[in-house]
Amino acid sequence: MIYITDKIKESSTYDAIVIGSGISGGWAAMELCRKGLKTLLLERGRDVKHIVDYPTANLSPWDFKYGPNHTMEEQTRNPIQSSSSDPSNKHFFADDINHPYIQEKPFTWIRGYQVGGRSLTWGRQCYRLSDLDFDANAKEGIAVDWPIRYKDIAPWYSYVESFIGVSGNKEGLPQLPDGEFLSPMELNCIEKHLGESIRKNNHDRLLTIARVANLTRGWDNRGPCQYRNLCSRGCPFGGYFSSNSSTIPAAMATGNLTLRPFSIVSEILYDEQKQRAKGVRIIDAVTNEMHEFYSNIVFVNASTIATAGILLNSTSSRFPNGFGNDSGQVGHNLMDHHSTAGAGGAHDGFTGLYYKGRRPSGFLIPRFRNLRDGENLKFKRGYNIQGHGERQEWSDKVYGLNGFGADFKAQLTTPGPWTVWMAGWGECLPDYNNKISLDQTSKDKWGLPVIKIDFSFNDNEHEMMKDIQNTSAEMLEKAGFRDIDVFNYHKSGGSTVHEMGTARMGHDPKTSVLNRHNQMHAAKNVFITDGSCMTSSASQNPSLTYMALTARAVDFAVEELKKGNL
Amino acid sequence: MDRRGYLKTVVSFGVISVTSFSLFKWFDLNKRVDPGKIWDKRAIIAEIAELIIPETNTPGARSAGVDHYIIDVLINCNPVRQQHKFYEGLEDLEDYALSKYDKEFMFCSLEQKHAVLQHFADHAAYSNRILNKINNKFLGQSFFSKIKSLTVEGYCLSRVGATKALAYDYIPGSFEACVPLQLHQKSWATK
Numbered sequence: 001m002i003y004i005t006d007k008i009k010e011s012s013t014y015d016a017i018v019i020g021s022g023i024s025g026g027w028a029a030m031e032l033c034r035k036g037l038k039t040l041l042l043e044r045g046r047d048v049k050h051i052v053d054y055p056t057a058n059l060s061p062w063d064f065k066y067g068p069n070h071t072m073e074e075q076t077r078n079p080i081q082s083s084s085s086d087p088s089n090k091h092f093f094a095d096d097i098n099h100p101y102i103q104e105k106p107f108t109w110i111r112g113y114q115v116g117g118r119s120l121t122w123g124r125q126c127y128r129l130s131d132l133d134f135d136a137n138a139k140e141g142i143a144v145d146w147p148i149r150y151k152d153i154a155p156w157y158s159y160v161e162s163f164i165g166v167s168g169n170k171e172g173l174p175q176l177p178d179g180e181f182l183s184p185m186e187l188n189c190i191e192k193h194l195g196e197s198i199r200k201n202n203h204d205r206l207l208t209i210a211r212v213a214n215l216t217r218g219w220d221n222r223g224p225c226q227y228r229n230l231c232s233r234g235c236p237f238g239g240y241f242s243s244n245s246s247t248i249p250a251a252m253a254t255g256n257l258t259l260r261p262f263s264i265v266s267e268i269l270y271d272e273q274k275q276r277a278k279g280v281r282i283i284d285a286v287t288n289e290m291h292e293f294y295s296n297i298v299f300v301n302a303s304t305i306a307t308a309g310i311l312l313n314s315t316s317s318r319f320p321n322g323f324g325n326d327s328g329q330v331g332h333n334l335m336d337h338h339s340t341a342g343a344g345g346a347h348d349g350f351t352g353l354y355y356k357g358r359r360p361s362g363f364l365i366p367r368f369r370n371l372r373d374g375e376n377l378k379f380k381r382g383y384n385i386q387g388h389g390e391r392q393e394w395s396d397k398v399y400g401l402n403g404f405g406a407d408f409k410a411q412l413t414t415p416g417p418w419t420v421w422m423a424g425w426g427e428c429l430p431d432y433n434n435k436i437s438l439d440q441t442s443k444d445k446w447g448l449p450v451i452k453i454d455f456s457f458n459d460n461e462h463e464m465m466k467d468i469q470n471t472s473a474e475m476l477e478k479a480g481f482r483d484i485d486v487f488n489y490h491k492s493g494g495s496t497v498h499e500m501g502t503a504r505m506g507h508d509p510k511t512s513v514l515n516r517h518n519q520m521h522a523a524k525n526v527f528i529t530d531g532s533c534m535t536s537s538a539s540q541n542p543s544l545t546y547m548a549l550t551a552r553a554v555d556f557a558v559e560e561l562k563k564g565n566l
Numbered sequence: 567m568d569r570r571g572y573l574k575t576v577v578s579f580g581v582i583s584v585t586s587f588s589l590f591k592w593f594d595l596n597k598r599v600d601p602g603k604i605w606d607k608r609a610i611i612a613e614i615a616e617l618i619i620p621e622t623n624t625p626g627a628r629s630a631g632v633d634h635y636i637i638d639v640l641i642n643c644n645p646v647r648q649q650h651k652f653y654e655g656l657e658d659l660e661d662y663a664l665s666k667y668d669k670e671f672m673f674c675s676l677e678q679k680h681a682v683l684q685h686f687a688d689h690a691a692y693s694n695r696i697l698n699k700i701n702n703k704f705l706g707q708s709f710f711s712k713i714k715s716l717t718v719e720g721y722c723l724s725r726v727g728a729t730k731a732l733a734y735d736y737i738p739g740s741f742e743a744c745v746p747l748q749l750h751q752k753s754w755a756t757k
Contacts, residue, residue: 192744
């Protein structure tokens with residue numbers, strides 16, 4: 001423990017501290033800075049500057065010695081992260097040896113420990129939740145009620161979309177509200193064909209282009225998208241939204257931001273007298289020294305599992321079970337979407353048509369199950385189907401195309417039949433037993449307790465997966481596809497990288513951690529706006545919701561500060 | 567007697583049970599392969615790769631340097647068991663050429679080389695899907711299937727393959743969702 005002199009203490013004091021610089025932390029920092037607060041943004045990993053720190057962004061396939069293959073050394077050292085990365089983007093994935101966690105049941109925890117976090121490698125799909133989602137828990141008596149409804153967040157969705165730039169098509173669906181969209185990317189001919197078939201055969205369904213944070217025109221001095229489809233390397237054109245390309249530079253530009261990489265937050269400090277957080281303690285990842293930083297407001301955006309870990313590690317006489325954990329819910333109700341079940345097939349039509357450019361997105365069939373009561377399905381809630389159509393290319397033909405020699409080569413290098421792959425992104429019900437906790441007996445290299453993850457999908461998710469397989473296959477069949485392959489990859493939790501729920505919002509401090517403003521019930525100057533705040537998972541890709549909740553919470557926090565309530 | 571000779575003897579006399587054969591093979595396949603032994607086979611690997619993707623009106627696997635890629639990936643990115651299976655497959659192929667044509671593979675005519683590789687293509691997999699799955703999981707992909715997939719990958723990712731045999735669009739700049747196929751249209755090199 002280092003002794004902190006008054007002088008150091010002074011330079012360690014800010015108006016606000018944000019823990020984590022990923023998609024929600026970047027938003028928190030930008031909004032706080034733009035409202036005039038001197039803000040310290042803490043990031044446990046290294047700095048990644050937009051463009052200059054994207055070393056692989058402009059490389060061609062032949063620049064990678066081993067192609068898309070990880071070395072055995074990499075596979076052995078990073079068995080988890082290497083399952084999601086490839087040599088072109090592995091520098092944006094955490095190191096499994098230095099950042100261990102315990103899988104009480106198999107759980108794939110994909111992490112991006114650097115400035116920008118996983119906003120560099122995210123899927124970029126942006127979908128609004130609706131009241132179908134916000135009402136569901138209360139209606140079905142599952143977990144606790146969301147303390148907000150669509151009308152509370154709708155203007156903030158618009159605010160965020162208008163800033164980040166989302167391309168998409170308005171469809172007027174109540175279960176998937178329209179947003180502020182840039183012009184949509186186009187569906188290719190097989191996708192249009194499937195869409196028309198669905199429109200004809202299923203009046204309750206439609207197929208639309210994915211809504212993505214990829215720019216179809218220049219926006220905020222970024223983009224437009226160049227259709228390279230190499231997003232996860234970082235985009236030198238700023239063609240998609242990330243903290244690095246957007247919110248962090250905007251926060252920097254205010255002059256109010258201090259960004260501190262290599263700063264692992266070990267705990268949030270509690271002020272017994274004022275009954276609120278006084279700041280945070282960090283371990284410098286390079287020097288291993290501890291430092292304390294103080295502020296009026298603390299935003300926790302470390303990502304769902306890490307955020308819960310920090311809270312559980314922040315004990316005091318007031319909070320013996322973890323910071324703000326009067327309810328005992330911190331770390332519980334861990335959710336992740338499942339996305340392993342679906343179907344694919346080939347089509348013999350449209351042989352004279354192709355496409356040019358690599359669209360960095362696919363299509364979406366918005367949720368069509370349990371939109372109203374009495375559907376008598378074996379599961380609650382629903383799923384949306386995501387997929388893409390393409391002509392078979394060489395990489396699809398490696399194992400399917402028999403023989404070798406000149407004819408083989410000719411077939412290998414010309415466009416094959418059209419195919420569609422699609423899978424359901426399904427809701428995961430909150431379950432108290434799905435949880436993270438700390439293992440006090442094992443410590444990481446900085447002496448912090450290692451996180452244990454105990455998660456499994458339950459009957460509701462498994463029943464839904466079966467339905468996804470059936471509806472997907474049926475839609476393909478009706479559209480004239482052949483060789484329909486119905487699949488379930490049976491991946492472990494975490495594989496969709498949509499973890500959420502470990503510090504949920506709710507009305508009642510006895511059963512939830514945060515109130516309707518993402519403000520901690522038990523410590524009013526702490527706000528949590530990453531995935532941990534989610535009361536239910538819905539089935540939509542969640543990042544847009546985290547960003548909207550963040551902007552909304554900052555607005556509230558700063559108003560409270562002005563009123564003298566914080 | 568070297569091990570291969572021993573194995574052949576054992577198998578030909580048919581005195582070894584399936585179980586002990588598997589155990590023996592398992593033990594053997596988990597020992598490390600000397601990379602030098604694989605590099606020594608570079609010429610024959612290049613020859614097989616060229617048979618798989620020959621020069622036509624576009625360059626073949628040899629001009630694309632695919633042999634180097636195959637060895638790099640095999641040695642650095644594949645489990646030891648897969649490396650063994652590959653190396654043994656190469657030796658089997660050489661043995662087969664010798665027994666069939668009484669010539670080293672490299673001295674066979676193009677037709678003969680083709681016939682030799684065809685033999686391995688025909689016997690690359692069990693006819694039973696489940697057996698294939700088990701075999702692939704515990705012993706790795708068959709030699710033919712491995713060298714074929716590495717050849718395709720190495721060729722299509724190479725500068726020569728991507729830009730000459732395929733259409734490489736480095737920065738498309740726009741997306742055109744539905745365009746007519748051109749005469750002699752090549753596949754896009756990347757997705």
